[in-house]
Amino acid sequence: MDCPRCSVEMQEITHEDSTLQRCPECGGIWVVDPADLNKMLLHANLPALSTIGGFVNVDEISGMCPACNVDLVVVEGGEKRSLAYDTCESCGGVWIDGDEDEPAAELDWDRANAQVVDFFKRFSKKK
Numbered sequence: 105m106d107c108p109r110c111s112v113e114m115q116e117i118t119h120e121d122s123t124l125q126r127c128p129e130c131g132g133i134w135v136v137d138p139a140d141l142n143k144m145l146l147h148a149n150l151p152a153l154s155t156i157g158g159f160v161n162v163d164e165i166s167g168m169c170p171a172c173n174v175d176l177v178v179v180e181g182g183e184k185r186s187l188a189y190d191t192c193e194s195c196g197g198v199w200i201d202g203d204e205d206e207p208a209a210e211l212d213w214d215r216a217n218a219q220v221v222d223f224f225k226r227f228s229k230k231k
């Protein structure tokens with residue numbers, strides 16, 4: 105699977121029966137299965153993705169789903185809509201941009217999980 109931003113082959117990170125894909129170039133993470141994402145969120149005492157909500161920005165041009173090759177949809181949220189994630193309406197996959205200038209070459213599950221959870225913690229703040 106290639107990164108929707110840089111077209112670089114992503115690395116697979118697995119834990120039990122969950123799978124994430126991570127781009128070593130930009131540090132972004134692709135959550136393959138929305139059920140896995142909800143598991144991660146509930147574990148961190150956050151609401152499920154459908155409850156967190158957000159605002160779809162149809163004007164924003166985004167990348168392509170690495171699984172289905174359809175356009176991703178941009179969903180904005182967080183304080184003053186300062187955050188955004190991308191999602192595929194076809195497979196439900198979710199893309200979160202990396203926020204480090206020089207992302208680590210490799211990431212283990214715990215740190216990848218923490219990156220996703222931290223993003224949605226900020227994303228779910230409504231103001």
Ligand SMILES: [Zn+2]
Nearest residue numbers: 107110127130
């Ligand atoms: Zn990338």
Ligand SMILES: [Zn+2]
Nearest residue numbers: 169172192195
């Ligand atoms: Zn898809």
